[in-house]
Amino acid sequence: AAASRGLLVDVHTHVYLPRYVSFLRSRNSVPRIFTRGTPDGSTEERLLILDAEPSGGRPMGPQYYERDLKLKFMEKHGIDISIVRLVLIASNPWLDFLPASAAHQLANELNDDLETYCSTSANVSRSPLKQLYGFGLLPLVPQVTTTSLLETVRQISALPHLKGIIMGSRGLGKGLDDDALEPVWAALEKAGLAVFLHPHYGVDGKEWGDKDNGHVLPLALGFPFETTIAITRLVLSGVLDRYPNLRILLAHSGGALPQLSSRLASCIDHDPIVASRLQHDARYYLGKLYFDAVAYGSEELGFVSDQKRLGSKRMFFGTDHPFFPPLKETDKWKSVVENLEAIDGVYGWTEEDKAGVRGGNALALFGLHNP
Numbered sequence: 013a014a015a016s017r018g019l020l021v022d023v024h025t026h027v028y029l030p031r032y033v034s035f036l037r038s039r040n041s042v043p044r045i046f047t048r049g050t051p052d053g054s055t056e057e058r059l060l061i062l063d064a065e066p067s068g069g070r071p072m073g074p075q076y077y078e079r080d081l082k083l084k085f086m087e088k089h090g091i092d093i094s095i096v097r098l099v100l101i102a103s104n105p106w107l108d109f110l111p112a113s114a115a116h117q118l119a120n121e122l123n124d125d126l127e128t129y130c131s132t133s134a135n136v137s138r139s140p141l142k143q144l145y146g147f148g149l150l151p152l153v154p155q156v157t158t159t160s161l162l163e164t165v166r167q168i169s170a171l172p173h174l175k176g177i178i179m180g181s182r183g184l185g186k187g188l189d190d191d192a193l194e195p196v197w198a199a200l201e202k203a204g205l206a207v208f209l210h211p212h213y214g215v216d217g218k219e220w221g222d223k224d225n226g227h228v229l230p231l232a233l234g235f236p237f238e239t240t241i242a243i244t245r246l247v248l249s250g251v252l253d254r255y256p257n258l259r260i261l262l263a264h265s266g267g268a269l270p271q272l273s274s275r276l277a278s279c280i281d282h283d284p285i286v287a288s289r290l291q292h293d294a295r296y297y298l299g300k301l302y303f304d305a306v307a308y309g310s311e312e313l314g315f316v317s318d319q320k321r322l323g324s325k326r327m328f329f330g331t332d333h334p335f336f337p338p339l340k341e342t343d344k345w346k347s348v349v350e351n352l353e354a355i356d357g358v359y360g361w362t363e364e365d366k367a368g369v370r371g372g373n374a375l376a377l378f379g380l381h382n383p
């Protein structure tokens with residue numbers, strides 16, 4: 013069946029490795045996992061990423077860390093290959109609360125753990141088609157040395173199931189336009205490791221208003237806005253001119269960047285200092301980036317792929333598992349079904365385009381073989 017419909021590859025899926033879960037359980041300040049009582053007299057684990065999070069964070073369960081549950085989820089939704097993002101803090105593998113040496117050690121241990129998680133999955137997988145690959149983790153914290161960062165890039169490139177790295181919007185604490193990141197971009201480009209850019213801090217739920225809307229504003233808007241600013245900083249600093257073969261995959265379909273790229277181009281044109289840093293019009297850089305298809309709507313996916321020089325070849329199916337689980341027992345997860353239906357419904361995409369977004373494009377980007 014997989015051969016007739018093409019492969020389904022999930023490029024945006026999260027795991028909290030057991031070592032990291034234990035570490036978070038041992039902490040008393042955020043990020044941390046704690047246990048609390050429930051109204052029915054039992055207990056539950058909660059994951060708290062930020063101090064000001066609504067509702068005491070989010071429920072944390074085995075779906076975050078048990079590989080067998082990931083494989084069952086894949087089976088249920090017909091997913092043949094997953095690119096697992098190593099998730100340290102609520103989907104966000106940031107180590108920036110640790111001192112540099114501790115971050116280096118933990119990043120290296122977690123990269124080895126992730127390689128084992130992925131490489132041994134065939135032993136337990138019921139279907140030989142299912143495969144796991146991962147994005148590794150750099151010790152991206154203030155005070156880290158370039159030597160430590162480059163050593164970890166080398167570690168990741170030697171691990172066959174790690175196909176890139178995951179990065180957040182803060183870089184080493186000063187954003188993605190920080191000059192201190194130059195050797196990292198160079199090393200990643202040289203090693204052919206992709207960068208998956210994923211948000212973590214969002215925008216405060218109390219920004220521009222006072223009413224509590226739970227996680228809706230930070231997740232729906234704050235996350236994509238954060239990605240938009242982070243990648244724009246990187247573009248404005250000329251990184252994509254200096255490292256034209258660097259491959260950057262943006263979470264949540266690139267946030268607002270596709271919608272705002274012409275406005276960005278116009279603002280650059282009116283600022284000679286910023287304009288002098290770039291070799292191309294801002295919209296050119298949009299066509300150098302890659303976008304997951306975690307947008308939940310056909311119109312939005314069509315809009316992204318219609319942007320200058322983009323097309324569907326730079327877009328990739330993702331689930332965001334284990335986030336957005338169904339609120340009541342269902343066969344398939346609505347969030348996954350919606351993303352698949354969105355791909356299927358894009359006006360103007362051919363069947364070949366859709367198959368590419370569902371899987372073929374990821375095989376090409378990450379150099380994977382069709383099992």
Ligand code: 5CU
Nearest residue numbers: 102103104231235332335
């Ligand atoms: O949309 C997402 O990627 C996420 C995430 O990373 N973390 C989270 O808690 N919810 C949604």
